Amino acid sequence: xxxxxxxxxxxxxxxxxxxxxxxxxxxxxxxxxxxxxxxxxxxxxxxxxxxxxxxxxxxxxxxxxxxxxxxxxxxxxxxxxxxxxxxxxxxxxxxxxxxxxxxxxxxxxxxxxxxxxxxxxxxxxxxxxxxxxxxxxxxxxxxxxxxxxxxxxxxxxxxxxxxxxxxxxxxxxxxxxxxxxxxxxxxxxxxxxxxxxxxxxxxxxxxxxxxxxxxxxxxxxxxxxxxxxxxxxxxxxxxxxxxxxxxxxxxxxxxxxxxxxxxxxxxxxxxxxxxxxxxxxxxxxxxxxxxxxxxxxxxxxxxxxxxxxxxxxxxxxxxxxxxxxxxxxxxxxxxxxxxxxxxxxxxxxxxxxxxxxxxxxxxxxx
Amino acid sequence: xxxxxxxxxxxxxxxxxxxxxxxxxxxxxxxxxxxxxxxxxxxxxxxxxxxxxxxxxxxxxxxxxxxxxxxxxxxxxxxxxxxxxxxxxxxxxxxxxxxxxxxxxxxxxxxxxxxxxxxxxxxxxxxxxxxxxxxxxxxxxxxxxxxxxxxxxxxxxxxxxxxxxxxxxxxxxxxxxxxxxxxxxxxxxxxxxxxxxxxxxxxxxxxxxxxxxxxxxxxxxxxxxxxxxxxxxxxxxxxxxxxxxxxxxxxxxxxx
Numbered sequence: 001x002x003x004x005x006x007x008x009x010x011x012x013x014x015x016x017x018x019x020x021x022x023x024x025x026x027x028x029x030x031x032x033x034x035x036x037x038x039x040x041x042x043x044x045x046x047x048x049x050x051x052x053x054x055x056x057x058x059x060x061x062x063x064x065x066x067x068x069x070x071x072x073x074x075x076x077x078x079x080x081x082x083x084x085x086x087x088x089x090x091x092x093x094x095x096x097x098x099x100x101x102x103x104x105x106x107x108x109x110x111x112x113x114x115x116x117x118x119x120x121x122x123x124x125x126x127x128x129x130x131x132x133x134x135x136x137x138x139x140x141x142x143x144x145x146x147x148x149x150x151x152x153x154x155x156x157x158x159x160x161x162x163x164x165x166x167x168x169x170x171x172x173x174x175x176x177x178x179x180x181x182x183x184x185x186x187x188x189x190x191x192x193x194x195x196x197x198x199x200x201x202x203x204x205x206x207x208x209x210x211x212x213x214x215x216x217x218x219x220x221x222x223x224x225x226x227x228x229x230x231x232x233x234x235x236x237x238x239x240x241x242x243x244x245x246x247x248x249x250x251x252x253x254x255x256x257x258x259x260x261x262x263x264x265x266x267x268x269x270x271x272x273x274x275x276x277x278x279x280x281x282x283x284x285x286x287x288x289x290x291x292x293x294x295x296x297x298x299x300x301x302x303x304x305x306x307x308x309x310x311x312x313x314x315x316x317x318x319x320x321x322x323x324x325x326x327x328x329x330x331x332x333x334x335x336x337x338x339x340x341x342x343x344x345x346x347x348x349x350x351x352x353x354x355x356x357x358x359x360x361x362x363x364x365x366x
Numbered sequence: 367x368x369x370x371x372x373x374x375x376x377x378x379x380x381x382x383x384x385x386x387x388x389x390x391x392x393x394x395x396x397x398x399x400x401x402x403x404x405x406x407x408x409x410x411x412x413x414x415x416x417x418x419x420x421x422x423x424x425x426x427x428x429x430x431x432x433x434x435x436x437x438x439x440x441x442x443x444x445x446x447x448x449x450x451x452x453x454x455x456x457x458x459x460x461x462x463x464x465x466x467x468x469x470x471x472x473x474x475x476x477x478x479x480x481x482x483x484x485x486x487x488x489x490x491x492x493x494x495x496x497x498x499x500x501x502x503x504x505x506x507x508x509x510x511x512x513x514x515x516x517x518x519x520x521x522x523x524x525x526x527x528x529x530x531x532x533x534x535x536x537x538x539x540x541x542x543x544x545x546x547x548x549x550x551x552x553x554x555x556x557x558x559x560x561x562x563x564x565x566x567x568x569x570x571x572x573x574x575x576x577x578x579x580x581x582x583x584x585x586x587x588x589x590x591x592x593x594x595x596x597x598x599x600x601x602x603x604x605x606x607x608x609x610x611x612x613x614x615x616x617x618x619x620x621x622x
Contacts, residue, residue: 064622101463104622126465135456141389153381154466156374182392198460 005031006052054079054206054237055100060109062095062261069095071261072109077239077254082232084252085241086350092261093241094134097208100239101131114205127155130199131208136191137198140184144175144194147183148201155202162201169197173227189220196227207231209240213247225250245350255350259358269350276348276356278303278320281329284342288313297332301325313341318348318356375467382474383481386448390482400444400482404437404490411557412497419558423588427502430494431511431584432556434487435576438519439551441483443543445475445523446530450539453531458621469615476523483519487512503589511586514599518579521606522547528610531617555580575602 005026012022055077062070070092077083085093098104100113102122111118116125138147145166152162170179173193178186183194192212199207209228213221228251232238242248248255249269257265257272265272281298285291291308295315299306306317319325323345333340390397411419411429421428449472452458461471491499491508501508530539553570554560555577563571571577578598585592 103459103462123465126463129463131459131463133456133459135459137456137460139385139457140455141392142385146388150381150385151460151464154378154461154464156377156465 052079053077055083055111055113055239057096057100057111058109060096060099060106060111062092062099062104063107068261070099070106073258073261073263075256075263075266077237079237080232080235081253082228082238082240082251084248084255085239085258086243086245086248086252086255086354087241087258088243091258093258094210095261096258097131097210097239097241101129101208102126103131127202128205129208130202130204130206131210132192132195132199132212133210134214136188136195138183138191138194141182143180143182144170144186144190145179147194148198151198151201157202165201169200173197189216189223192216192220192224193227196224200231204236206237206239209238211241211243213242213244221247245354249350257354257357264357265353272350272353273348276318276352278318278348279322279345280348280352281317281319281325282342282344282346283315283329283333283340284344285313285315286339286341290338291315293336294333294338297336297338298329301329316352318352319345371467375470378466378470379473379477382470383478386474386478387481397482397485400441400486401489403440404433404486405493407436408433408490408493408497415557420562421559424498426494426498427500427588428559428584429557430490430499431587432580433494434490434512435515435518435580435583436551436556437486437490438483438515439522439547439576440544441486442479442519442522443526443547445479446526446528446533446539446543447536448475448479449527449530450534450536453534453621454536458618462618462621468619469611472524472527472614472618476520476527479523480516480520483516484512487515501587503587507586507589511583514579514586514596515583518575518599518603521603521610524610524614525606527614528617531614531621550574550576555584575599578602 008026009022012025053076055075057073057075060070060073061068073092073096085096087093095104099106100111100118102118102125105119113125114128116128118125138144139150142150148166148169149162152165153159155162157165167179170176173196175190175194175197178190183191186194196209196212199209212228213224216224225247228238228240238251240247240251253268255266255269255272256263265275267275281302283291283294283298285294288310291310291313295306295308295317298315298317301321302317302319304318306315308315326343326345330340330343408429411433412426416425416429419425449458452461452471458471491501526543529543533539533542553563553567554574555571560568560571560577575598578595579602581595582592582599584590585595
């Protein structure tokens with residue numbers, strides 16, 4: 001629906017219609033007011049940006065001395081959804097987020113966030129965003145409440161509002177019991193939650209999360225994922241960076257895969273998985289040394305070379321021949337007296353996608 | 367509600383000052399340790415080196431005004447260390463992502479270091495009194511001397527802030543911040559009369575901004591003529607502020 005509305009508004013504006021006239025025409029055509037409102041009243045967008053894009057990046061590059069951290073990146077982030085920038089360390093994800101959060105100037109290119117230019121209108125833009133970085137950027141000496149209160153005042157909320165907002169967030173993030181303790185007594189997960197709370201003080205339209213769960217234990221990570229989902233349900237747009245496939249898979253409606261400062265693929269998790277095509281056959285060998293022999297035996301059923309890993313005893317191979325090959329695979333391994341501890345035919349994971357796209361995994365550190 | 371930008375800047379600075387001062391209230395050991403070093407210097411110079419240094423007045427009366435200037439300069443150098451700490455912990459990223467005044471984090475630091483320095487001066491004066499120091503020329507002039515010292519320290523704070531933002535690392539800020547201050551502090555009139563020195567060191571010590579400031583503070587404390595020292599001291603403080611305030615703010619904006 002958004003596409004049709006956008007198209008109509010674009011043409012109507014082109015013909016010089018006012019917002020009121022556009023609204024009337026659309027309601028007459030049977031659209032609900034709330035469906036139209038955000039498109040009509042939105043600040044004017046730069047040419048080429050689509051209507052439901054709240055972040056628009058066009059040809060952004062960032063050069064550090066000799067290395068190019070970002071190389072002519074263009075992308076759009078949809079309003080009210082979670083978009084993930086997925087890539088290994090050093091891919092340029094953080095650089096892009098820092099540019100969009102006005103912490104860093106691009107070498108060239110243009111970007112708007114909520115209709116505001118990151119280079120020429122940074123101060124206005126800062127009121128509309130929240131940022132939670134790779135560190136939990138909270139003052140260790142102050143209490144949780146004092147941290148949130150300080151951030152509220154720096155957003156120029158009046159003191160009473162800042163206090164009330166701090167209390168509200170402490171409750172929402174389950175930090176009420178620890179609210180008046182200095183942050184240095186907090187656990188890692190509590191610090192991240194407080195950091196996230198601090199980035200939400202001003203009800204941001206757009207929330208930037210730079211590797212929000214790096215270094216967290218699985219339970220804290222799960223809690224944080226749920227918090228992020230709730231925020232999106234309430235209408236916040238989230239742009240997050242991650243090097244975890246699972247995180248992008250769990251949270252993101254749209255994924256940009258970034259490597260060496262380039263976008264190498266994009267789409268939903270399912271679309272990306274389809275790029276690998278077919279299924280993945282995974283063999284777990286009881287004896288880890290059997291992997292290369294097993295790989296040789298199953299080779300002809302695959303769409304590509306099987307990958308044998310003797311350190312964990314796992315052989316992985318893309319295939320499009322379906323479950324029918326399982327029987328034959330088991331028979332061959334059995335007659336060669338190679339013992340299986342597990343055999344799996346599954347949809348490809350984002351890890352497989354990344355491996356296929358880049359030739360290296362996500363954890364590689366270059 | 368749309369307060370004018372000047373008010374907003376002041377509010378932002380006040381919030382930052384409050385944050386920094388809370389640190390001292392929560393961790394009083396920070397204050398205690400900032401006293402230990404100057405007290406050691408007082409004791410060393412009063413009782414060990416002092417006997418070998420000949421001054422026109424009682425040495426303790428000569429020494430304390432100098433020690434106060436030294437303490438304030440060293441204290442000012444903590445500005446950069448604090449900023450480097452905020453940088454390494456991501457606090458500066460947080461502040462820079464907020465719609466607050468770009469100068470507020472820096473001004474908040476330099477002002478809170480100046481407030482801390484005020485308390486340190488009071489304590490050092492009391493320590494001096496305990497071992498024989500006396501203000502010879504009335505408290506009002508001594509108060510003026512304190513104000514000049516604080517202004518001078520405030521100017522040095524901005525130099526330190528610039529260094530802290532440039533090196534971005536607490537340990538390096540600690541060394542880089544102090545190394546260049548040592549020759550300035552020791553080749554000056556803080557501990558010894560400059561006419562006992564000779565050659566280039568004498569020239570350096572006589573034209574050292576720290577000497578001008580120390581001479582003024584000492585004259586106001588002892589009741590001797592201030593001379594041109596006060597003007598040179600004020601000109602130096604103004605010059606440092608004119609150069610380093612914009613430089614530090616520029617650095618803050620350009621943090622990558």
